[in-house]
Structure formats: structure tokens, C-alpha cells
Amino acid sequence: MRTPTLLIAAGLLPSLALAQTKEEAFEKTIKPMLERSCVGCHGGKDKDGKVKVKGGFRTTSLEAVVKGGKEQGAGVTWGKPMESSLYLLSKADRDDDLAMPPKKSTAKPLTPEELETLRKWIEAGK
Numbered sequence: 001m002r003t004p005t006l007l008i009a010a011g012l013l014p015s016l017a018l019a020q021t022k023e024e025a026f027e028k029t030i031k032p033m034l035e036r037s038c039v040g041c042h043g044g045k046d047k048d049g050k051v052k053v054k055g056g057f058r059t060t061s062l063e064a065v066v067k068g069g070k071e072q073g074a075g076v077t078w079g080k081p082m083e084s085s086l087y088l089l090s091k092a093d094r095d096d097d098l099a100m101p102p103k104k105s106t107a108k109p110l111t112p113e114e115l116e117t118l119r120k121w122i123e124a125g126k
């Protein structure tokens with residue numbers, strides 16, 4: 001495979017290669033960060049084997065992530081990160097009541113790089 005120099009220059013690699021579909025990018029890039037920071041309260045098993053689905057929101061599949069939860073609207077509106085609760089709540093100020101993961105939890109927030117990857121994925125995935 002040839003090195004896609006332009007993509008590297010545009011800052012799109014290695015986090016999000018343009019050749020990927022949004023499904024592939026979800027599996028390879030997005031899901032792992034949600035598994036680390038979100039799934040403990042959003043669809044995965046906790047240490048006692050219980051499944052929590054806080055706010056009715058699951059981060060275990062692309063379909064569920066796109067759909068969103070009970071109150072904050074669509075998880076993902078393709079092309080519009082600012083209308084995507086998945087992104088908005090993850091990037092909210094840590095002192096904001098809506099911020100995810102909740103400030104009082106021990107879950108690790110997404111890093112600025114991960115947030116940027118998430119934003120690009122939503123923006124690109126029309």
C-alpha cells in the first residue's frame with residue numbers, strides 16, 4: 001500500500017484513515033475508547049457482572065451509539081458533532097453536570113486527542 005502522504009499532512013492519520021468506512025472506524029478507533037471510559041455505565045458488565053445502562057444509553061454497538069439515550073437526543077448526528085450527545089457530553093467542561101464520564105466517577109475522560117478523533121469521525125461519517 002502506498003503511504004497516503006496527503007492524509008498524514010492533513011492530520012487525519014493515524015487516528016482516522018480516510019479509506020475506512022464509519023463502521024470500520026467505529027470498531028477500530030472509537031469503540032476502544034468508549035470501552036475504556038464509558039461502557040462500565042453504558043451497556044457493559046461491571047465487576048459484579050451487572051449491566052448498567054445509565055440514561056438508557058449503550059456504547060456497545062454503532063447502532064446504539066448513534067441512537068443515543070433517553071434525554072439528550074441522538075448520540076450521533078452524522079456531519080454534526082455539535083448535535084451529537086456522544087460528543088457534546090464527552091467534551092463538556094469537567095464541572096458541567098452533564099459531563100461524561102461524571103466527575104465523581106473514577107472513569108477516565110477522553111483525552112483531547114480522542115475528542116478530536118471523535119469529532120472528525122462524526123463530521124466525516126455522512
Ligand code: HEC
Nearest residue numbers: 037038041054055057069070071072073085100101105107
Ligand atoms: C460512572 C458511570 C458513567 C460513566 C463511566 C459514563 N457515564 Fe454517561 N451517563 C451516566 C449517567 C448516570 C447518566 C444519566 C444522566 C445523569 O445522571 O447525568 C449518563 C448519561 C449519558 C448520556 C445521555 C443519555 C441520554 O439521556 O440521552 C450520554 C450521551 C452519555 N452518558 C455518554 C457517556 C460517554 C460518551 C461516556 C464515556 C466518555 C460516559 N457517558 C461515561 C453515567 C456514566
